[in-house]
Each structure stands twice: as structure tokens, then as C-alpha cells.
Amino acid sequence: MTADERALGAWVSAYLRASVTLARETVRIGPFLASFSSADPIRFLNYAIPDDGAVPTSADVAALTDAYHQRGRLPRLEYVPAAAPAVEAVLVAAGWGVEGRLPLMVLPASTPVDGEPPSGIELVAPASAADLQATVAAQNEAYGEGPPGPDGGAGIGRTIEHGGRVVLARVTDGGEAVGGGLFSKPQDGVTEISAIGVRAPFRRRGIATGMVRWLAREARLVGATTVFLMAESAIEEGIYARIGFETVGEMLHISRAPGPASHGRD
Known part of the structure; x- marks a missing residue:
């Protein structure tokens, strides 16, 4: 492992810990910072982050597992x-079982992020509770999750309240929500573009690309100097590379189901 890889891991980890503390309930469990969304059970809003250099015990892992199961x-x-x-x-x-090893990609500060959304699609900042709910519903559908509860938009609403941004992609004629994404408030100039999701009937139209560019522009406007994201497949890695993102490392997603280990976009 190189010094650059360790430094990269340290600043991404510091950002993740700071951003989940702003947006969600957090609990310290051994060498882990566990985060929980009371409004939405989607797995991408409920996860823990280990301390840098953590060497957890089996008791630490058991306590962490129990904390998530107790909250459903x-x-x-x-x-x-x-x-x-x-x-x-x-x-x-x-x-526990590995869900995926995702390419960690960074957008160089000098890379332009101009571009218009696809024809017939508009990209907007959600302006109402209904817009927030529609954004989350589209994201959940894109990720194969169930519909959000009545207060499902509360989580991304807090992201906005705390200085982040959310984008809603919708059909220009009629306003049907087709996708969404967000970034949290930059921490020491660092932010992550995440939760990019496009509903299946609207994929392969460049909507995800448009949302990432929109969010990258907004991130720079609010002071981000380092914008990163994770690609969930080689296809996505190629999409984001065409925008200008460069692969610089790896992010691990790993989980544990209640019984035996258990294991969309453009």
C-alpha cells in the first residue's frame, strides 16, 4: 500500500464520517461510527465506517451487527x-459478505462539467416536500428498493438543510420524476456525489451523466475542490470517465444478513 493510497483513504473516510454525522443518527460502537436513517431503510443510508487503522474484535463486530438488526x-x-x-x-x-468493490473516482479541479440534460428532461433542485418524496421514490425504484414511507423525503431534505444539494430529474412535459442524486456539504473542500439513480424505463438517455454534471457544478459553487464518487460497474466507470472522473482507488461495500451471510443508471 502506497502513501498516496493511505492519504486518499484518510480524506475520504474523514469526509464520510463528517457527512453522516450531519445527516443521520450516529452511534459509536467500538472502532466503528454507525449511521442510521430513521426515515428510510434503504441500505445506502444505513452503514458504518471504521476508524482509520481499525483492528476490530469479534465482540465489536457482534455489537455492530446487533445494533443494525435491533433497528430493522x-x-x-x-x-x-x-x-x-x-x-x-x-x-x-x-x-459478513462482500457486496462489491467499487472504483473510487475523483474529478480533477480543472475538468469542465458543462452540458445540457437530454431532450425532454429537466434537472431541478427539489422545491417542495412533494418534490423530495418524488426524488426518493425514483431513487428507490432505480436501486430495486421498495417505495419510501410518508416521510421518505426527510433524509434528503436534511442534506439540503445542512448545506448539500439534491437534483431531481423529471420529464419536462408533465413533471414525472425519473431519477435523482445528491451531494452532502463539502468538508474541508471534499464532497461525494452519490445516490445517482435513474428508473429503468428512462435509462440509456444520458440522464445520469446530466445529473452528475449538474451536481459537480453545484458542488464547485459551494466550495468543493475535490469531488469524488463511486462507480458500481464497469459501465458506470466508463460513463463517469467520459465526464472526466479518474479512478484513484477502491471502496468496499460489505454487509451481514440476519441469517447466513448474504451477500442503474445511464
Whole structure:
């Protein structure tokens, strides 16, 4: 592991810990910062982050697992393995399973992010509770999750309240919501573009590309100097590379189901 990889892991981890503390309930469990969304059980809003250099015990992992199960949430971690290389083996030994190893991509500060949305689609900042709810519903559908509860938009509403931005993609004629994405308030100039989702009938039209560009522009306007994201497939990595993002490392998603280990966009 190089010094650059360790440094990358450290600043991404610091950003993740700061952003979840702003947006969600957090609990310190051993060397983990666990975050929980009371409004939405979607796994991407409920996960823990290990401390840099963490070496958890089996008791730490058991306590973390119980904390998520008690809240009706899937025990998960999202983190940069370069920042905490000892964690994965302990989790796997406890029955956790790797969901994916996602390319970690950074947008160079000099890269332009101009561009218009596809014809017939508009990209807007949600302006009402109904807009927030529609954004989350579109994201959940894109990720194969169930519809949000009555207060499902509350979580991304807090993202906006705390200085982040949310984008809603919708059909220009009629306003049907087709996708969404967001970034949290930059921390020391760093922010992550995340939760980019497009409903299946509207994919392969460049909507995800348009949303990422919109969010990157907004992030720079509010002071972000380092904008990063994670690609969930080689196809997405190629899409984001065409925007100008460069792969610089890896993010690990790993989880544990209640029983045996369990294991969209443009």
C-alpha cells in the first residue's frame, strides 16, 4: 500500500464520517461510527465506517451487527480498505459478505462539467416536500428498493438543510420524476456525489451523466475542490470517465444478513 493510497483513504473516510454525522443518527460502537436513517431503510443510508487503522474484535463486530438488526436495518459498512486494511478479514470471519468493490473516482479541479440534460428532461433542485418524496421514490425504484414511507423525503431534505444539494430529474412535459442524486456539504473542500439513480424505463438517455454534471457544478459553487464518487460497474466507470472522473482507488461495500451471510443508471 502506497502513501498516496493511505492519504486518499484518510480524506475520504474523514469526509464520510463528517457527512453522516450531519445527516443521520450516529452511534459509536467500538472502532466503528454507525449511521442510521430513521426515515428510510434503504441500505445506502444505513452503514458504518471504521476508524482509520481499525483492528476490530469479534465482540465489536457482534455489537455492530446487533445494533443494525435491533433497528430493522441491514448491517453494512462502506469504507476505503486502504484506510483500515485489517477490518475486512474480521468481518468475513464473522459471516459478513462482500457486496462489491467499487472504483473510487475523483474529478480533477480543472475538468469542465458543462452540458445540457437530454431532450425532454429537466434537472431541478427539489422545491417542495412533494418534490423530495418524488426524488426518493425514483431513487428507490432505480436501486430495486421498495417505495419510501410518508416521510421518505426527510433524509434528503436534511442534506439540503445542512448545506448539500439534491437534483431531481423529471420529464419536462408533465413533471414525472425519473431519477435523482445528491451531494452532502463539502468538508474541508471534499464532497461525494452519490445516490445517482435513474428508473429503468428512462435509462440509456444520458440522464445520469446530466445529473452528475449538474451536481459537480453545484458542488464547485459551494466550495468543493475535490469531488469524488463511486462507480458500481464497469459501465458506470466508463460513463463517469467520459465526464472526466479518474479512478484513484477502491471502496468496499460489505454487509451481514440476519441469517447466513448474504451477500442503474445511464
